[in-house]
Structure formats: structure tokens, C-alpha cells
Amino acid sequence: MEQRVSLITLAVRDLERSAAFYEVLGWTRVQSPDGVIAFDLLGQTLGLYPREDLADELGIPVDAIGGFSGVTLAHNVRNKEDVAPLIERAIEAGGRPLKTAQDVFWGGFHGYFADPDGHVWEIAWNPFSPLSVAGAFRWNGYEGE
Template sequence: MEPRVSFITLGVTDLARSLVYYRDILGLQPRSVKESVVFFELGQVWLALYPHDLLAEDAGVPDDGGGFRGITLAHNVRSPEEVDQLLATGAQGGGRLVKAGHKAFWGGYTGYFADPDGHLWEVAWNPHFPHV
């Protein structure tokens, strides 16, 4: 396997609501909007929104979606102030603040918000990682 991720697909319970959230609240511009899938280009990785029940069916797993899903998405920014700004933005339009921005044990500044389906996004300023 080559060291690359090509798509991140989030199972969502309301595709229209999620499109509005990611487009109008987070400011991502969709590259393709179909009846059952939305695609956003994120540099060299694509973000796809797909109905939760259909994604579970495609993967052959139960559609219970309960509890922590064992994954977070991360977005690095240029400053601690940008962390707080993006956390506030992410908490709008059906999203919610999960963990306010704070100094992290590893020397950066980080916090979390959840999209309308509960997918966790970490927003971080990391002085030790290549900047955006």
C-alpha cells in the first residue's frame, strides 16, 4: 500500500443538513453534489458525505453508530487565536463545542468541535509540526 489517504467519508444522517453545515458554516466548497453523496476537495485528500445507513451497508457493519467511533479529524491552523475562531465557527449551524481551546501537554493549543452527526474535529496550533 502506498502511504496516502485519498478519501475520508463521513456517514451522515441528513445529507442536506450536512451539506449546508460543511458548505455554509465551515466554508468548504463542494466539487460534486449528487443525490446520495457530496464531495469536497481538501488539497490532495477528498472529504465525502454519504448517508450513514448506506455507508454501514456498504461496509457490511451494523448501523447503530453508538458511542465514540474511534476516530477524529484534525485541522491545523497558524495560531492559537485561529483555534478559538474555528472552534466558534464549528459550533454553529448544528455543530457543538466539545472541548474549548486550551494549552496542550505537547506544547501546542487545541480544542474540539463536533459536526451535526457527532464527528469530532480537532483544531490545533502545533509549534512542532510543519505549518499550513
């Protein structure tokens, strides 16, 4: 298995409401089959899929999907000053604040919100991992490349 994540799928209660949330954050949908909404990212895709349909596909009860799973999704930004406004934008679009933007013990700056279905997002600036020109993230950064 190659070291990559190709597709992140989020189970959502209201497909159009969730899509609208991500569109307010500035993301653009791509053409996808009925019943799923996709957003292409740098090197991967975020898919939104109705909770009931995903549970059926997995062969599990729908109530088995839910609650905090221990997984967070992160979006790194280029500048410290970009963190708080992006979290505010998510909250204004219907997200729930979890942790206000603040300095982190390791030298970065971050905050957390949950999307309308409770999926936890971190918005972070990491001075030790500068993004590539295209915006790609790598643990030790792209500085000098």
C-alpha cells in the same frame, strides 16, 4: 500501499444538513454522484454519505455505525489565534463543543467539537509543525521549504 489517505467518508443522518455545516465552515462542494457530497481537501477528499446507504454497502446493520469510534479528524491552523474562532464558528453552525480551545502540555493549542452527526474534530495549532505555503500538514512541518 503508499503512505496516504485518499478519501475520508463520514456516515451522516441528513446529507444536506451535514453539507451545509461544512459549507458554513468555508468548504466548497465539488461535483459528485447523486447520494454523496464531496469536499476536496489538500491531497484528499472528505465525502459525506447517508448512514443507511453506507451500512447497506458495508453489509452491516445501520445501528452498527455510531458512537465514538476512537477516531478524530484534525484541522491544523497557521496561528494560535485561529483556533478558538474556528471552533466557535463550528458551534454556531450546529456543532457540539467538546473541549474549549486551550494550551496543550506538548506546547500547542487546540480544542474539539463534534459535527452534527457526532464526528469529532480537533482544531489545532502546532508550533513544531508549521504548515506549507499551500496549507498542507506534515508531522515535523514544512518550515524552510
